[in-house]
Amino acid sequence: MAASSAIATAAGAAPVIAIDGPAASGKGTVAARVADALGFHLLDSGALYRLVALKALGAGVPFDDASRLGELATALDVSFGPTGVTLEGNDVTQAIRGEAVAEGASRVAVHPAVRRALLDRQRAFRAPPGLVADGRDMGTVVFPEAGTKIFITATPEARAERRRLQYAERGVVADVAALLAEIRARDARDSARAVAPLVPARDAAILDTTDLKVDAAVDFVLQRYAQRAA
Ligand code: CDP
DSSP: OOHHHHHHHTTTTOOEEEOOTTTSSSSSHHHHHHHHHHHEEEHHHHHHHHHHHHHHHHOOOOTOOOOHHHHHHHHHHHHEEEEEEEETTTTTTTTTGGGHHHHHHHHHOOOOHHHHHHHHHHHHOOOOEEEEESSSSSOOOOOOOTTTEEEEEEHHHHHHHHHHHHHTTTTTTHHHHHHHHHHHHHHHHHHHEEEOOOOOTOOOOOEOOOOOHHHHHHHHHHHHHHHHHH
């Protein structure tokens, strides 16, 4: 309690919109659109876990070596720019989007040492005029004091189909059954882990986007924010 109010004070008045949810629920797209509409900063926290996984793959660090992964997460030399993400000066915008890296991200994300190492980096994104943060634990752990919290879900089948379409846009043909299996495995791992599991914050609004267009989801978040800010 004391820690989260200290964070709120130190960060000043910059509002936070926390958007959490399972893999391929559309939260990244919605978060980016909301940030754009409000002129807010954007934190794609999943990218940080993906970067740790990518770095670990390159450095030959196994996904179960918690202490080396923690060191690697602490030392991560990364920058988020308007054109993409760089790791140690190399553009890795596309490299972090593959399913192998996504799976690695959910494996490195179970380690408390990794999560701890990424905490301050994530909180540093909070700056005026405000922040839209997307992930699994934005509303529960990283920004528990956020004024607006949304938990975006959709059925695993709808999410697998969305992921297939995302790949198709990049010219990659993916098997929807394999994507569905991957999504279910990641859901199970993200929900079952001991630290910062994937659960809605008690004060989050739940938004099921299975039958909802992106525009409607964006409007829902903007409305919730307007109600909070009023
Ligand atoms: O876009 P998608 O939902 O598939 O993945 P992501 O948001 O980039 O997250 C990749 C993995 O990182 C997730 O499966 C989680 O295990 C982990 N993650 C996390 O533990 N905490 C976060 N705040 C964000 C991501």
